Amino acid sequence: MAGKVPLFSIEASNRGIDLTGAFNRVANSNWFILGNEVTNFEREFAEYIGVDNCVSLANGTDSLELALRALDVTPEHSVALVANAGFYGSTAVNAIGAHPLYADVDASSLNMSPAALRDLLSREKPKAIVVTHLYGQLAAIEEIVAIAAQAGVPVVEDCAQAHGAMRGGRIAGSFGAIGCFSFYPTKNLGALGDGGAAVCSDQALAQKLKMLRQYGWNTKYSVALAGGRNSRMDELQAAILREKLPHLNDWNSQRRAVARRYNAAFNDLPVKAASSVDADYVAHLYVIRVRNRDSFRAHLGEQQIATEVHYPIPDHLQAVYTGRSVSPRQHLPVTEQSAAEIVTLPCFPGMTEAQVDRVIESVCAYFKRECAQ
Numbered sequence: 001m002a003g004k005v006p007l008f009s010i011e012a013s014n015r016g017i018d019l020t021g022a023f024n025r026v027a028n029s030n031w032f033i034l035g036n037e038v039t040n041f042e043r044e045f046a047e048y049i050g051v052d053n054c055v056s057l058a059n060g061t062d063s064l065e066l067a068l069r070a071l072d073v074t075p076e077h078s079v080a081l082v083a084n085a086g087f088y089g090s091t092a093v094n095a096i097g098a099h100p101l102y103a104d105v106d107a108s109s110l111n112m113s114p115a116a117l118r119d120l121l122s123r124e125k126p127k128a129i130v131v132t133h134l135y136g137q138l139a140a141i142e143e144i145v146a147i148a149a150q151a152g153v154p155v156v157e158d159c160a161q162a163h164g165a166m167r168g169g170r171i172a173g174s175f176g177a178i179g180c181f182s183f184y185p186t187k188n189l190g191a192l193g194d195g196g197a198a199v200c201s202d203q204a205l206a207q208k209l210k211m212l213r214q215y216g217w218n219t220k221y222s223v224a225l226a227g228g229r230n231s232r233m234d235e236l237q238a239a240i241l242r243e244k245l246p247h248l249n250d251w252n253s254q255r256r257a258v259a260r261r262y263n264a265a266f267n268d269l270p271v272k273a274a275s276s277v278d279a280d281y282v283a284h285l286y287v288i289r290v291r292n293r294d295s296f297r298a299h300l301g302e303q304q305i306a307t308e309v310h311y312p313i314p315d316h317l318q319a320v321y322t323g324r325s326v327s328p329r330q331h332l333p334v335t336e337q338s339a340a341e342i343v344t345l346p347c348f349p350g351m352t353e354a355q356v357d358r359v360i361e362s363v364c365a366y367f368k369r370e371c372a373q
């Protein structure tokens with residue numbers, strides 16, 4: 001049998017990138033925290049997104065938490081979000097001690113349903129809304145921002161899977177009050193370790209984010225804002241991200257090309273693809289819905305094709321909430337149903353035609369066998 005097909009290959013994705021140049025630049029500068037690399041990366045990333053400010057941070061989860069803190073979310077408040085996005089938004093809300101209010105997702109995109117949000121806002125007044133662009137697919141963000149504006153609630157975009165996703169000339173992270181990013185190594189723009197950023201055009205919010213990432217300081221050793229911590233991105237990660245940012249659009253195109261081939265090949269099969277293959281989808285994860293997921297995954301596993309489930313347990317059903325006095329439990333039919341069906345197939349820049357062929361052949365063979373039974 002031909003070799004394994006991994007879900008993602010860091011080696012294939014980073015091929016051709018001059019990582020040692022970035023290393024040497026930082027090592028020779030003898031400056032490792034909040035220096036030129038961070039300043040330049042922040043400027044370059046803000047320009048790429050089309051906003052005025054980028055505040056680099058230690059990771060994506062911090063970016064969500066600090067964004068909510070910058071919007072003055074406290075334990076007295078609630079935050080609206082989806083329950084199918086890996087508990088990252090929930091981690092941020094819970095870290096503050098605020099109450100999560102989960103909205104169901106749209107049955108075809110698996111992103112936040114504008115109708116569900118409208119319904120939630122008719123009953124509740126959250127302090128903020130977190131919208132995740134899941135799998136790299138832009139949510140119905142224009143409609144959601146309009147609904148939120150009517151209710152006077154700011155929107156935080158979770159763009160951790162959607163670097164570069166674009167609609168109507170605007171890029172993920174530029175629609176809401178604050179856009180949050182992770183640069184975890186497997187992301188569409190990934191560092192060589194943890195990293196994150198929050199982007200915005202509001203100067204006052206950017207200033208608060210800068211204070212929150214460094215102990216709440218307004219000036220050195222003077223703590224003026226509660227909720228701060230050390231959440232600085234280091235120079236090395238910023239230098240690596242600067243090397244990689246110019247390649248992001250090309251890598252996104254490569255990812256989308258894989259997704260296009262899958263979509264065309266699976267057109268007549270009983271699978272539902274969660275995403276479009278236009279510029280509003282950067283194919284961070286290629287996810288389909290299948291009825292007998294376990295046997296489907298077992299079949300691909302026998303062919304040494306990796307699969308994963310993003311994510312198997314909806315946030316509101318996670319064990320951590322069991323027995324909590326303020327329970328966020330509520331019934332989210334689309335979220336719950338889709339969690340039992342979703343499966344992620346290999347999709348990454350540098351994936352070879354032969355690897356894509358193998359995945360397609362294996363998926364088609366599975367359904368041929370299913371239909372014959």
Ligand SMILES: Cc1ncc(COP(=O)(O)O)c(C=O)c1O
Pocket residue numbers: 059060061062085086088089132158160161181182183184194195196
């Ligand atoms: C949608 C989403 N939000 C937030 C995060 C959190 O990012 P990090 O792992 O950098 O904290 C991730 C990443 O893993 C993610 O996929």
